[in-house]
Amino acid sequence: MPLSSRHLLGLEGMPKQDIQLILDTATTFREVLERPVKKVPTLQGQTIVNLFLEDSTRTRVSFELAERRLSADVVNFSASASSIKKGETLKDTVRNLEAMKIDMVVIRHAAQGSPHFLTKIMNAHIINAGDGSHEHPTQALLDMYSIREKFGTIEGLHVCIVGDISHSRVALSNIYGLTTMGATVSVCGPKTLIPKDIEKLGVNVFYNINSAIREADVLNVLRIQLERQDRVFFPSLREYREYFAVTKERLKCARKEITIMHPGPINRGVELSADVADSDASIILQQVLNGVAVRMAVLYLLGTGK
Amino acid sequence: MNEAEKRTKLIDERDFGRMLIRLAHEILERNRGTEHIAIVGIRTRGEFLARRLVETLTKLESKPVPLGVLDITLYRDDLREKHAQPVLQGTYIEFDITNKHVILVDDVLFTGRTVRSALSELVDLGRPSSIQLAVLVDRGHRELPIKADFVGKNIPTSKQQEVQVCMKELDNEDAVYLKELHD
Numbered sequence: 184m185p186l187s188s189r190h191l192l193g194l195e196g197m198p199k200q201d202i203q204l205i206l207d208t209a210t211t212f213r214e215v216l217e218r219p220v221k222k223v224p225t226l227q228g229q230t231i232v233n234l235f236l237e238d239s240t241r242t243r244v245s246f247e248l249a250e251r252r253l254s255a256d257v258v259n260f261s262a263s264a265s266s267i268k269k270g271e272t273l274k275d276t277v278r279n280l281e282a283m284k285i286d287m288v289v290i291r292h293a294a295q296g297s298p299h300f301l302t303k304i305m306n307a308h309i310i311n312a313g314d315g316s317h318e319h320p321t322q323a324l325l326d327m328y329s330i331r332e333k334f335g336t337i338e339g340l341h342v343c344i345v346g347d348i349s350h351s352r353v354a355l356s357n358i359y360g361l362t363t364m365g366a367t368v369s370v371c372g373p374k375t376l377i378p379k380d381i382e383k384l385g386v387n388v389f390y391n392i393n394s395a396i397r398e399a400d401v402l403n404v405l406r407i408q409l410e411r412q413d414r415v416f417f418p419s420l421r422e423y424r425e426y427f428a429v430t431k432e433r434l435k436c437a438r439k440e441i442t443i444m445h446p447g448p449i450n451r452g453v454e455l456s457a458d459v460a461d462s463d464a465s466i467i468l469q470q471v472l473n474g475v476a477v478r479m480a481v482l483y484l485l486g487t488g489k
Numbered sequence: 490m491n492e493a494e495k496r497t498k499l500i501d502e503r504d505f506g507r508m509l510i511r512l513a514h515e516i517l518e519r520n521r522g523t524e525h526i527a528i529v530g531i532r533t534r535g536e537f538l539a540r541r542l543v544e545t546l547t548k549l550e551s552k553p554v555p556l557g558v559l560d561i562t563l564y565r566d567d568l569r570e571k572h573a574q575p576v577l578q579g580t581y582i583e584f585d586i587t588n589k590h591v592i593l594v595d596d597v598l599f600t601g602r603t604v605r606s607a608l609s610e611l612v613d614l615g616r617p618s619s620i621q622l623a624v625l626v627d628r629g630h631r632e633l634p635i636k637a638d639f640v641g642k643n644i645p646t647s648k649q650q651e652v653q654v655c656m657k658e659l660d661n662e663d664a665v666y667l668k669e670l671h672d
Contacts, residue, residue, distance in 0.1 A: 185574040211560065211577040220613035223563040483563075488574025 185488050190309040193318035194359040208480035226255040229286040236262040237293045249478035281305045308485040316350045323356035325474040338365035343395045346405030347376045353446050371395040375416040392427050403444040404455050430456040500665035508641040513545040527555040527589045534596040537658045557582030564606035587615035596654040598624040601635035628652045
């Protein structure tokens with residue numbers, strides 16, 4: 184049974200069986216990544232464009248590796264080195280790309296909804312690699328894969344997302360995906376970084392990190408993105424750290440063993456202390472490896488079949 | 490007409506069992522025992538045939554024989570064509586195939602394209618000393634230069650026919666049927 188959509192735009196409204204299919208398919212690719220030859224000929228002859236119009240290193244590298252390990256031909260297109268800088272519109276850029284016979288576009292863009300816009304003007308399969316502060320579906324899928332790998336299931340677990348919820352596409356995609364999969368989801372952070380009415384998405388809110396640690400099975404700690412804040416939402420990094428940093432000391436009030444996740448890159452000593460990031464509770468590096476497998480699964484499911 | 494009326498049973502349960510025992514003996518004879526061999530079944534029915542062969546070989550030689558399962562989907566040559574998307578079930582080979590004599594097992598040898606895919610996948614997993622092919626049924630119509638080393642039964646067929654291998658693990662019986670296809 185294939186995916187119900189020919190694009191991956193977001194996890195909002197994505198059926199449970201689609202998420203399940205992606206996670207199950209990723210298990211196969213996880214095995215491929217353990218082989219001496221970590222490459223399969225599956226997408227031979229297909230051309231994929233990585234259209235990264237906002238800075239990104241790890242997501243682009245992860246996608247590129249996934250594409251190459253499926254034997255696709257890969258073209259990287261970034262904002263600084265592109266015609267967009269010369270004033271070309273997004274529409275003209277992708278029309279030109281499409282004229283060169285491409286099969287898929289992986290797009291990262293600062294404007295929300297830009298992947299959706301591409302689906303209207305081109306025939307290629309579109310994958311959202313982050314659109315503004317809207318969604319980042321492959322990050323949430325790899326987070327869910329990593330949780331399932333560790334716990335065997337997602338249903339019934341309590342996952343708390345900590346940090347800047349307002350500006351985070353990782354948080355939003357995780358909330359959609361995790362609630363669909365039957366997890367209990369909560370968010371924790373300073374009041375200024377938590378959207379009003381977020382409870383309507385079915386999540387609980389903690390303003391105190393210790394209460395969140397007491398309840399959760401998993402803490403997904405987000406990066407404090409200073410570059411994304413045009414206004415000041417908390418007085419200083421020091422104050423943020425004082426109230427919300429996840430530290431060894433604070434984890435002592437956990438009632439059960441707690442798993443630590445982070446989408447990277449980490450600000451060590453700000454949202455997460457170094458000893459916690461490197462502890463046995465942390466699955467941060469597994470997340471990175473699983474990211475390649477999950478992206479291979481998405482590319483496979485969109486790139487083959489009817 | 491329902492399906493049962495259109496198919497003829499060619500091999501029953503007892504002959505099915507005898508064929509597997511003969512295949513096991515042929516594998517032993519050719520490889521002088523089981524010391525350096527590994528059995529790898531191609532999903533789906535090849536996996537169960539491989540399991541049965543391993544059981545028989547282990548009994549005959551009183552030594553365990555490594556068993557692996559191959560999902561060749563990622564190596565198929567028709568993925569670009571527009572038909573239903575195959576479900577990935579995964580490859581499980583938990584041992585190093587390098588320097589082993591790998592016996593590849595499948596139920597029916599037909600065009601040879603599945604075996605071609607399996608060979609490509611195996612050489613990506615390591616460098617076996619040799620790869621040998623064991624099939625329950627060879628029905629002809631090869632599209633590639635591929636030949637089986639061990640054959641349960643040669644069954645000449647037309648392209649309008651289908652060979653159906655049934656196994657207890659999946660189909661409640663061990664049998665081989667010849668089915669007429671009507672388009």
